Amino acid sequence: MSARTLRITMLVLTAIGLGVASYLTYVHYSGIKPLCGRNGGGCEIVQTSEYSKLAGVPVALIGLIGYVTILASLLAPENETSRFATAAFTVVGFGFSAYLTYREVFSIHHICEWCVSSAVIVTVLMCLAIWRFLRGDAASGRASAHAEIGGPEPAAPLRAARS
Amino acid sequence: MSTVEDDEQDLTRKQRREQARAQRRALEEAEAASAVRRTRLTQLGIVVVVVVAIIVGILVATGGSSKTGIAKPGKEAQKVVAEVTGLVGGIPQNGNTIGNPSAPVTLQYFGDLECPICKQFTLGALPTLIGSYVRSGKLKIEYRSLQTATKEPETFKTQQVAALAAGKQQKMWYFIELFYHQQGEENTEYVTESYLQKLAQQVPGLNLTAWTAARNDPELANSITTDGQAANSAGFTGTPSFLIGKTGGAMRKFEYASLTDPSSFDSAIEKLLKA
Numbered sequence: 001m002s003a004r005t006l007r008i009t010m011l012v013l014t015a016i017g018l019g020v021a022s023y024l025t026y027v028h029y030s031g032i033k034p035l036c037g038r039n040g041g042g043c044e045i046v047q048t049s050e051y052s053k054l055a056g057v058p059v060a061l062i063g064l065i066g067y068v069t070i071l072a073s074l075l076a077p078e079n080e081t082s083r084f085a086t087a088a089f090t091v092v093g094f095g096f097s098a099y100l101t102y103r104e105v106f107s108i109h110h111i112c113e114w115c116v117s118s119a120v121i122v123t124v125l126m127c128l129a130i131w132r133f134l135r136g137d138a139a140s141g142r143a144s145a146h147a148e149i150g151g152p153e154p155a156a157p158l159r160a161a162r163s
Numbered sequence: 164m165s166t167v168e169d170d171e172q173d174l175t176r177k178q179r180r181e182q183a184r185a186q187r188r189a190l191e192e193a194e195a196a197s198a199v200r201r202t203r204l205t206q207l208g209i210v211v212v213v214v215v216a217i218i219v220g221i222l223v224a225t226g227g228s229s230k231t232g233i234a235k236p237g238k239e240a241q242k243v244v245a246e247v248t249g250l251v252g253g254i255p256q257n258g259n260t261i262g263n264p265s266a267p268v269t270l271q272y273f274g275d276l277e278c279p280i281c282k283q284f285t286l287g288a289l290p291t292l293i294g295s296y297v298r299s300g301k302l303k304i305e306y307r308s309l310q311t312a313t314k315e316p317e318t319f320k321t322q323q324v325a326a327l328a329a330g331k332q333q334k335m336w337y338f339i340e341l342f343y344h345q346q347g348e349e350n351t352e353y354v355t356e357s358y359l360q361k362l363a364q365q366v367p368g369l370n371l372t373a374w375t376a377a378r379n380d381p382e383l384a385n386s387i388t389t390d391g392q393a394a395n396s397a398g399f400t401g402t403p404s405f406l407i408g409k410t411g412g413a414m415r416k417f418e419y420a421s422l423t424d425p426s427s428f429d430s431a432i433e434k435l436l437k438a
Contacts, residue, residue, distance in 0.1 A: 033420055044421050045280060051225060084203075088210045095214035099221055107349055108280055109311050109401045134203055 003078065003132070010086070010128050011074050017121040018067040024060035024114055028052070036113060046112035051103040059100060063118060066093045070125065080136070087133040090126035097122050233345050233361045244365050247340040250290055252367075254298055256333040259386075261293070262303030268296070268435045270428075271305045271406040271414060273394050276322050276342045277354065278312035278402045280422065285343040287423035295425075296432055303410070306339055307390040311402045318354055323387050325359045328377035329366055337366040407431055409438065 001009075027034045027047060036043035046052065052059055070093065073085040097119040104111050234240040254261055270292075274281040296302035306326075313319040322342070329338035341362050347353030363374055377383070397406060397416055408414040420427035 045283075048421065048423055049280065049283065054221065054225070084206060087207060091207070091210050092214050092217075095218045099218045102222075103225075107312075109278065110280065130207065133207070134200065136199065136203075 006132055013121050013125050014067055014071045017118055020114055020118045021063035021067050025064045028058045028060050042110040043112040045110045046104055046108055049108050083133045087129040090129040093122040094126040233358055243344050251336045256336050258330045259306045259335055260303050261336040262297040263300035266300055266303040267410055268302045268432055269410045271307055273307045273309040273399055273402055273404040275311045275313055275402045281403045282343045282346045284403045284422040288425035291425040292428055302432055308387045309394040309402050322354050324378055324383045327383040328374050331377040334366050334369050341365050409435055
């Protein structure tokens with residue numbers, strides 16, 4: 001997959017995640033009942049549970065901020081730093097989704113389809129972001145392969161050893 | 164040696180030098196790529212460790228409701244008991260049922276005493292239902308057991324039987340309400356014999372000797388099994404779950420819209436009252 005295709009795929013996924021998080025944030029603040037699947041009350045229960053807020057901040061809003069951050073890192077000029085930022089943000093998003101899924105399954109005992117869809121999106125995003133970061137810009141040349149974040153140029157120790 | 168031979172030897176030497184240089188370059192590039200990969204993996208590893216630490220911190224911080232569970236003796240406990248008495252006091256109780264036995268509508272509430280979402284309903288929409296329909300004799304509510312949040316089946320049986328044993332003295336709903344009001348943090352095994360004894364002591368007018376004896380009644384344990392089978396038949400997998408219907412008639416599954424807003428319960432009850 002070319003770097004451009006990968007980036008576009010991730011942008012599309014982030015946009016979908018952003019839509020889900022925006023809807024859940026809107027539902028939270030407007031007080032309306034979320035459109036949910038066959039279980040009807042699952043989303044409502046999760047959305048109104050004591051775990052729907054973290055330190056007073058709705059988790060839906062935290063998710064929205066997370067997706068905006070991921071989107072910003074994807075829209076930034078592509079280099080080692082932006083690829084690392086995307087990977088790091090998606091790992092954070094995955095961790096947060098894992099926590100929320102744990103709460104749904106083991107504490108609330110109800111599943112919110114919207115939250116599950118967001119968890120799936122962020123998991124796929126994380127896998128793609130890590131892959132993109134680890135392969136560097138191999139698909140579009142190796143120009144920035146040595147431009148590490150705060151790290152030494154990898155060839156330096158070799159040169160020193162030869163001299 | 165001829166000039167041609169010299170040239171061929173030079174060419175071979177040059178080729179060997181170039182080959183060696185190319186090999187060195189390839190090795191350098193491979194080692195450089197490997198170093199870059201190691202650095203990237205280290206960076207990701209650091210991120211993962213930080214994220215895991217944060218999530219563990221959040222899990223600990225949001226562990227659940229009160230960690231201590233039972234209210235401290237004194238003003239705190241008196242406040243809880245007064246609140247529960249104000250809610251269910253003066254309403255007829257019979258075993259697992261609260262409300263007039265001839266109430267036209269019956270609601271069956273499938274719950275697990277350790278389930279925090281049941282607590283949300285019990286402290287959320289339920290008081291309004293009791294105040295509006297149970298107290299006026301239009302609705303009776305039956306509490307039935309379905310294991311969800313409680314990990315150990317033995318603990319589940321012990322706690323649910325303890326509640327049913329209070330029902331032998333028509334005080335099960337005091338026990339249930341006091342339990343949910345003082346529910347401990349989930350997965351902390353807070354339901355001990357001491358916890359159940361303290362709850363029983365809070366139930367106004369409960370004869371503790373009779374309660375202790377009733378806890379050994381096999382009929383109570385059997386009723387928990389029956390409740391579980393009824394829940395399975397209805398297809399319930401989570402708590403709270405509800406069946407509703409005209410008293411003595413067929414019961415149907417009730418899908419609530421909210422556990423804190425009683426309006427969906429109100430609509431279903433009103434519909435049955437008019438039917």
